[in-house]
Amino acid sequence: MDRPYSPPGAEAAALRLALPPPPALSGLVHHFHIEYASAGRVVVPASPLAQLTFFIAGGSLLPPEQGQRRLLNQAFLCGPMARAMPAEWQPGTTFVSALIEPSRFAGLFGLPLNELLSLPVALDDAVPGLPCRELQDSLLATRSAGEWVRLMSDWLLRLAARRDDALRAAFRLPAGLLFSPAETIALQHGISVRQFERRFLAAYGQNLRETRRLARYARALALMMSCPRPLPRGQLTRIAMDAGYHDQAHMVRDFSELLGRTPGGVLAGPDAGELRLLRYDERSRPAVVQGW
Incomplete structure (x- = not known):
């Protein structure tokens, strides 16, 4: 977990880690993913989880938009991936991601999740004014994967404390109800089916x-x-x-x-x-x- 990070240009073997969140983030973050010194073509798999990612080095070339490929090399937010997406990582690409439970995303960042479905958006553009520069600098200044996760965890906990009211009010469906009829779920929440469908779409990014x-x-x-x-x-x-x-x-x-x-x-x-x-x-x- 504390494997040292080598600066760009140094030889390093690729490494992939997944770490559980600290107990205080349980129910908000599913896990942390660390990608270390990777490169080349990759398929970003479909996933029901949203994500917050900070790059330590390198970046990812995304599929063409209007005939041009876009290089993503700054902190970004992304909603659930409804389909797999091809990408190409630059040499030495290193990043840390928090995989976020979808029902907590809107309360945490103030964004309806359906606006970011399968769409990585730079953090500064998605949530202007969010205080993340100090976190980015701290991530770049350390060489420990464990420290990257600790820094991100502390930042997310501070953000969650500021957004506590929004998180409490956010629509959240108990896992045991996911496969129940929409009418049954709406009735249990005391709302109409149409209200339920709107809230669910904003909270989970999809119908x-x-x-x-x-x-x-x-x-x-x-x-x-x-x-x-x-x-x-x-x-x-x-x-x-x-x-x-x-x-x-x-x-x-x-x-x-x-x-x-x-x-x-x-x-x-x-x-x-x-x-x-x-x-x-x-x-x-x-x-x-x-x-x-």
């Missing part, structure tokens, strides 16, 4: 149907990541059932549309390939798969 779809996919990914390799015979069918799919074919269709790969293709890919953002070692994996 109920698409959020359920991403939740099944995330659950299936977590089960795949937790299974031994190679998978025992019939394990993919069991994963599909446990994740809430009708059958394995249903899971294959969702993975093909959301990730651009079949479940078998996800499992067979190399650890250093374009899907490396789904590859974690035994130390990091529990932080990623918990809660799904």
Whole structure:
């Protein structure tokens, strides 16, 4: 966790870490992701989680907009990824991300999450005036991955304290209700179905149907990541059932549309390939798969 950071130009082996949040951020941050000294083409996978990311070095070339590729190399916010997105990391790219529970995002940053669906936006543009310069300078000044997470955690805790009223008022759906009929959920909240749909869209970034779809996919990914390799015979069918799919074919269709790969293709890919953002070692994996 405290592997030293090498400045750009120095030789360094790529490293990927996932760390759980401190207890005070439980329910707000799902986990922290640290990418160290990576480069090359990568697929940013679909995900129901929002994120806050600070770059330590390098940057990411995003797909073309109006014929031109955009280099993202500053702190940014992004909503859930409704589809996988290709990117190309510059040599030595190093960053730390807080993967944020979607229902907490709007209260924390004052932005409806549907405005940032699958869209990375520079933090200064998304929330003008947010005091983050000191945090960025502190991140650049240290060489410890553990210290990066501590600095981000302290900053998020201060922000959450200032936004306490908004966080308390934010619409949050208990996990056990996600797959209930919309009418049942609305009735339990004492609001109309239309009011529920509006609140849900702003809080989760997508409508109920698409959020359920991403939740099944995330659950299936977590089960795949937790299974031994190679998978025992019939394990993919069991994963599909446990994740809430009708059958394995249903899971294959969702993975093909959301990730651009079949479940078998996800499992067979190399650890250093374009899907490396789904590859974690035994130390990091529990932080990623918990809660799904």
